[in-house]
Amino acid sequence: MARTRAWPRGLRATLSWLHLWVGLVAGTVFALIGLSGSVLVFHDDLLQWQHPELTGHELRADGDVLARILREWEPRGLGSVHLPEPDGVPTWQGYFGDGRRGYFDPATGELLLMRSADDDWLMWLHDFHIELLGGDAGKQVLGVVGWIAVGLLLTGLYLWWPKAGRWLAQLKMHRGPPVRRWLSWHRSSGVLLLPLLLLATLTGVGMIYHAGFRAVLTGTFGGDAPPAAPQRAAPEARATDWPRVLALATTALPDARLTRTGAPDPGSDVIAFRARSHGEWHPNGRSLVYIDRAGTRVLAAHDATGQRLGARMTEAIYPLHIGSVGGAVYKWATALAGLLPAFLLVTGFLFWRRRRGKR
Template sequence: MAAAAQARPPRRRLRAALAWLHLWVGLIAGTAFAVVGLSGTVLTFHEELLLWQQPQLAGHEARADGAVLARILQRWTPQGLGSVQLPQADGLPVWQGYFADGRRGYFAPEDGRLLLLRSADHDGLLWLHELHTDLLGGEIGHQVLGVVGWIALGLLLTGLYLWWPRTGRVLAHLKMHRGPPVRRWLSWHRSGGVLLLPLLLLVTLTGVGMIYHAAARTALTTVFGGGAAPAPPQRAVPTDAPVDWTRVLATAQAALPHAHLLRTAAPASGDDAIGFRARTLGEWHPNGRSLVFVDRAGGEVLLAHDATAQRPGARMTEAIYPLHIGAVGGAWYRWAVALSGLLPAALLVTGFLFWHRRRQVRQQDRAAHGRLP
């Protein structure tokens, strides 16, 4: 057997080695890839599912009242509230609070009363979110997920290599067969993977890009131009003067008149700058990457950064997340992203069934030959 293996041409030996690696790595690491993909499919519709589960969050007028924001921050910042997302007419019409321990709070836009408090311990969607982003393992799980992402990319590319047909045989190699079982599962695995490979590659590559965001930004900005987002301005105040949130909101909105203010937080002690995340017309990122900073009194704009004015490399970096979650291109792309989350599980199942059925056939052949005189 060893001599026969050595007699194979180098290309056939390479192909055999890649096929072995593709099979066994796919069966092992493909399980994690499938779990991440399935959770991503559900999370594509996170907001709709949340409104369906919690109808008390719907039916409000999406109005950002400065007095209500002040009340929420005063009440909840001492309890770990880090930032607040403003009510959005095209999203959740309530205030959303993000806590340092991972909890999320939802407050009525009319008076700031608490409508819902969620945590991954008691909320299935947030649990799925943690599973999808760090495999429930915190920072270590996040890094493990990055390794899984690279392995997944390797599986997709080796699968493409193993499928690649001779000239004129493309359509024949794309055909899905009904039987026999070994041929059926192999053809379904290969053809389904190749037909939907561009979409799955895009979603997987953007997922890896999110995990290694700093490296991705450096690479893209080096090649296509751009740089880091501007640093928050630093301006100290001798005492923690009260914040005129009504005026602060108005000044921040006027600084970027074609943007929607999305998120803010209480200023740090001794800091006069209040920052806002905003989404300018033309931005893909659903959470916005434009920035506005104003002083506590709301009388001065300290910084206004329009993310659409950046060079291509920086804008490409900020397109990674919306491409991954299906936030661009309308409903058709969103459903396509949701479909892509089902593909790793489908490839895992068809790959396993092919291996299992082929193993059974080989065992039957050995048994049959063993009975021959």
């Protein structure tokens, strides 16, 4: 009987020790990632504030302009082009194979801005947030830190959990003495905002281990992989009629908005588009449209809103993480969640320091 009673106390002490020391070490990385995420929630707003030449353009997607951009910039590494957005940057956005991003006038196709992580602080912050500036290796390290962060949040909840009837007392934030103040601020803020922070952390981990999360979600709730692109060889020397292609693509899914495209592969007659159907959370959409180079035939169309629940849950991971769901309220809530790891780190450190000084 004595052993049975001693075990929970030993378990609690062990978890408390791990929570403290792992939190002080891995929590530092977690805090920096959270702070960078809070800034990146407002990426487009900050970008347009920093570069006013990207603002004030009439929203338009002209096939001739798109053709000019691809003709001039594909030989220089342009991979895909994002169409002007009604709720984002109103210019063409080009994504290059080396990580650069180009912004082109929607009316003329002239280059307005070229950015890279080497000369743009927002892109540098983005690379830090998603891969710790370390490529695939950094991304894997970040994945491990993400799982550790989930463990810290759950052990913190366990250590906080009060006896029956003491819920409100356990949530109270005290002004003093210092040891009690920092502990109560640390615990109460962590518990009150736990759902929001846990969601942000799990969706971040889900983006790193996307294939595994998709397999679990689709296996549990149903869902298939998106349809493969049709295979169709282009007639020799056939040019792409971008005005006709763009016009036809907009009709393939009447309730969708085209978001991204690129030049066809050499020898292929297939032009691929990403699209966002009405009701999709993903800002770029997961719907697909395929058109032939001549712009005379819709080869295939996939409406992502018609997928089974598991597939839709998988595609909700990214928009939930970046705060693009639910308008301004959720956007600011996501930014708040990014600030919380730093607050927990500071209050946890101050509690440890004060308690240590009393010994």
